[in-house]
Amino acid sequence: MEPLTLRVGNQWGFNMAISRVLIALLASLASIASAAQDAYPSKPIRLVVPYPPGGVADAVARMIQPAWSTVLSQPIVVDNRGGAGSNIGLDAVAKSPADGYTIGLFDTALAINPSLYPSMPYEPQRDLSPISLVARGPLVLVVNPTFPAKTVAELIASAKAKPGSIAYASAGNGTVVHLAAEMLKTSAGIDMIHVPYKGAGAAVTDVIGGQVPVLFAVPGTALPHIRSGKLRALAVTGDSRFKALPEIPTLGEAGVQGVGGTIFVGFVVPSKTPRAIVTRLRDTLAKVVSTPEVTEKLNDFGLSVVAADPDQSTRMLADEIGMWGKVVKSSGAKVE
16 A cells, blocks of 8 residues: 555645646746736737728728827827728738737728628627727718708608609618618608719719719718708708707607617727737727817717727627618618
């Protein structure tokens, strides 16, 4: 029995030694990881904008980027990767190292695309983690100034009098402005013809030119033309009036319920990014968007600051994915 007792004792001692080594190693690794996160960021950060330069999302990124770079004491380099309704750029973010050095800008398309595209190269709720939703704004229902309808009620009456006789433009199939018009059609019980364009700029140009009379537009695109008289605003989406157009009613006030489409913009990182890094990015971003300079720029673009934390942003995105999924299904919207 003596040899057996000695052998067991040695084995126990050996296991204890190994355990102490492993504990020390894990503690060391944790200390290294903590130090790395405390030092974050120590090199330039890439900000992927999943659209070409010049659009709303790109404009928001460039409003925020200089001040965010200053607060983080590192350059933030904007990388425009457009295509597939933001899927190409955000897929690149989802597949990047989860170290905080690749950030992605997202907008309403992130909530629409999972139900719009037959297959996605990434899964938004699994592969991306929101840093923060930063801004939100309504859509504006506009018409060409020569169009007879001066109110939403008159537009609906005209559409009901001659079903299928009125056309509306959009920035493309499955875009937020397309789906908002589809919600209006369903809620008001009218039929209008969809004329999709390749981008908001072309759609606005043709409505101004009178080729198509009706359009839902994002405020940043529509406001200059509304103020110059080239477009007439009939209503805005959302629960309250738009500060930049206080005289224009909401669709609810105009008698149409159930048109809830709004635009929103925020930032994400790959899903396994350490929480400490996500928190640092969120805290610094909140400081940036709350400054008078950035707030004013966003307001001028028709957006209100919404500094949501990561958990709030995650819940909001889940709600939006569910809501837009129903709209896509009921409208039959498909990508080209």
